[in-house]
Amino acid sequence: MDESSASPRMNQYEKGKHTPDINTLKLLANELGVPLNYFFCEDEATAKLACLIADMSESEREALILTLEDSTLDSEA
Amino acid sequence: MDESSASPRMNQYEKGKHTPDINTLKLLANELGVPLNYFFCEDEATAKLACLIADMSESEREALILTLEDSTLDSEA
DNA sequence: TTACTAAGATACTCTTAGCCA
DNA sequence: TGGCTAAGAGTATCTTAGTAA
Numbered sequence: 001m002d003e004s005s006a007s008p009r010m011n012q013y014e015k016g017k018h019t020p021d022i023n024t025l026k027l028l029a030n031e032l033g034v035p036l037n038y039f040f041c042e043d044e045a046t047a048k049l050a051c052l053i054a055d056m057s058e059s060e061r062e063a064l065i066l067t068l069e070d071s072t073l074d075s076e077a
Numbered sequence: 078m079d080e081s082s083a084s085p086r087m088n089q090y091e092k093g094k095h096t097p098d099i100n101t102l103k104l105l106a107n108e109l110g111v112p113l114n115y116f117f118c119e120d121e122a123t124a125k126l127a128c129l130i131a132d133m134s135e136s137e138r139e140a141l142i143l144t145l146e147d148s149t150l151d152s153e154a
Numbered sequence: 155t156t157a158c159t160a161a162g163a164t165a166c167t168c169t170t171a172g173c174c175a
Numbered sequence: 176t177g178g179c180t181a182a183g184a185g186t187a188t189c190t191t192a193g194t195a196a
Contacts, residue, residue, distance in 0.1 A: 005169050011179055012136035018167055019099055021187090035125065045138035048128055050114065052145045053126055060148075061122035068129045068141075082190050088158055095188055098166090 001027050080105050 001024070012018040020028070029036045035054035041047035053061060078101070089095040090118035097105070106113045118124035130138060 002169080007171090007178070008180080009168070012167085015179085017180085021167075022096060022099065022171095035117075035119075037117035037123075039115035040112075040117060042112075043135065043138075045135060045142060047112075049130055049138060049145070050144055051141075052126075052142065053123055056145075058120065058122060061120075061126060064120060065125055065129065068126070068133075071137075079190080084157075086189070087157080087189090089188085092158085094159085100189075101188095 009018070009020075009024075013020050026036055027052055029038060029075070032038075035050050038047050038050050041050055053064070082140055086095070086097075086101075090097050095152070102116055106115060110132075112127050115124050115127050119128055130141070
């Protein structure tokens with residue numbers, strides 16, 4: 001990532017003139033300390049959850065899956 | 078999305094010859110019935126959580142955030 | 155017939171240079 | 176001085192055509 005052209009690129013992304021490459025997004029995610037899927041969350045809450053889940057351990061994620069599947073059954077019933 | 082060239086494109090993606098555009102990924106996500114960030118999850122559990130969260134209501138997500146933030150405090154203490 | 159690959163046409167982004175506030 | 180924009184260079188994907196199983 002060339003620092004000298006970072007400013008125009010960020011402007012082009014923000015103004016919607018260009019779309020950043022997926023590889024570029026990975027670099028940005030590392031810089032910002034967020035997971036890559038953070039950029040693809042449709043709302044604030046989902047984005048925050050993505051960050052929280054990224055910081056969890058594998059076993060914590062598995063446990064959360066079970067919890068959510070149970071509560072889903074509740075709301076479907 | 079041109080159906081006539083879908084097959085070569087999918088092969089090129091799978092073989093790692095080309096990387097699909099973000100817009101293409103959106104179309105694929107809609108076709109597959111998964112959230113867009115599904116493609117950017119680093120492990121199976123995170124991907125599954127992304128699907129579960131995508132099906133939740135806004136208020137359910139907010140509630141989940143509070144739950145996770147509490148349990149995070151526990152493990153940090 | 156289906157899965158896959160190669161190569162050119164096309165369209166995209168990245169960079170440089172320069173303008174406006 | 177820092178943020179923003181325009182246009183060309185370079186590089187990526189998409190499409191067509193064709194091969195192998």
